[in-house]
Amino acid sequence: MLLIRCPYCGERAEVEFSNGGEAHIDRPRDPMSLTDEEWAQYLYMRDNPKGLIAERWRHAHGCNRFFNAIRDTRTDRFVVTYEIGQPRPEVTPEQAAEAAR
Amino acid sequence: MSDVSVSNSLAVSRAGFTATPLKGGRRFALQGRKDTLEGAAKAFGLSEAPGMLASAAAGDCTLLRLAPQELFIITGDAGLPEAVTTYLGTVPNSLVEVSERQIGWTLEGEKLRDTLAALSPLDMRERSFPVGMVTRTLFGKADGMVWRTGMDTFHLEVWRSFGPYMSSMMDAAALDAAW
Ligand SMILES: [Zn+2]
Numbered sequence: 001m002l003l004i005r006c007p008y009c010g011e012r013a014e015v016e017f018s019n020g021g022e023a024h025i026d027r028p029r030d031p032m033s034l035t036d037e038e039w040a041q042y043l044y045m046r047d048n049p050k051g052l053i054a055e056r057w058r059h060a061h062g063c064n065r066f067f068n069a070i071r072d073t074r075t076d077r078f079v080v081t082y083e084i085g086q087p088r089p090e091v092t093p094e095q096a097a098e099a100a101r
Numbered sequence: 102m103s104d105v106s107v108s109n110s111l112a113v114s115r116a117g118f119t120a121t122p123l124k125g126g127r128r129f130a131l132q133g134r135k136d137t138l139e140g141a142a143k144a145f146g147l148s149e150a151p152g153m154l155a156s157a158a159a160g161d162c163t164l165l166r167l168a169p170q171e172l173f174i175i176t177g178d179a180g181l182p183e184a185v186t187t188y189l190g191t192v193p194n195s196l197v198e199v200s201e202r203q204i205g206w207t208l209e210g211e212k213l214r215d216t217l218a219a220l221s222p223l224d225m226r227e228r229s230f231p232v233g234m235v236t237r238t239l240f241g242k243a244d245g246m247v248w249r250t251g252m253d254t255f256h257l258e259v260w261r262s263f264g265p266y267m268s269s270m271m272d273a274a275a276l277d278a279a280w
Contacts, residue, residue: 009154013239015239062168062237063153063168063237064168065169
């Protein structure tokens with residue numbers, strides 16, 4: 001069973017959560033000044049890394065809150081979870097190595 | 102939770118485990134910012150709102166902290182005290198009565214622990230799930246709320262349409278536990 005640490009409830013089974021896509025994507029302040037390409041970039045283009053990714057998750061069958069997480073897409077190991085609004089945390093090489101294991 | 106619609110057929114009774122349908126009382130979901138929840142707790146006569154996943158009793162009402170922004174409130178048939186509704190009329194919040202949505206049971210018996218273990222991966226032993234703790238979680242496919250009301254009793258609620266499903270899940274879990 002894969003455990004995910006909700007910042008509010010603690011470690012819970014993965015089935016309680018739903019993925020909310022890539023995190024830290026800010027809506028452009030002035031959409032009218034953007035080209036179609038730039039707007040499409042904001043709307044549709046996402047990273048698809050083989051390795052660490054910052055994602056939004058929601059504790060859907062728990063506190064219902066969104067939070068952010070850094071996960072290794074190869075192993076599904078979570079490095080850290082953190083509250084919405086906080087900057088993406090630094091990941092140490094040791095943490096990255098552990099997540100890739 | 103109106104009595105007429107709580108069917109006795111949802112009761113579970115096995116060797117070492119019983120789930121007795123709850124009758125009466127009303128349910129409210131209150132969502133708001135921290136200050137709003139604290140203010141509501143004061144209007145209930147409490148010094149502060151219960152912390153995350155904790156509960157507090159105020160008269161015949163119980164406040165259950167299911168989320169940072171959410172209090173689930175179980176009341177008697179009279180509903181919320183006037184002081185609370187008066188206070189909530191003065192601040193932004195979302196208050197929804199969900200009495201008819203909920204269906205619940207009191208769980209007890211010497212096989213309670215094993216039955217719960219068969220229903221949920223949560224560690225519901227005393228050390229990690231003390232008396233008074235509450236949380237929403239999944240029971241099979243049913244989203245529900247489990248609250249430890251005593252060393253040997255739990256209170257479980259799910260949405261009404263999950264009632265027969267939850268009842269048969271508990272029945273199967275109790276059979277497993279008794280094995
Ligand atoms: Zn949570």
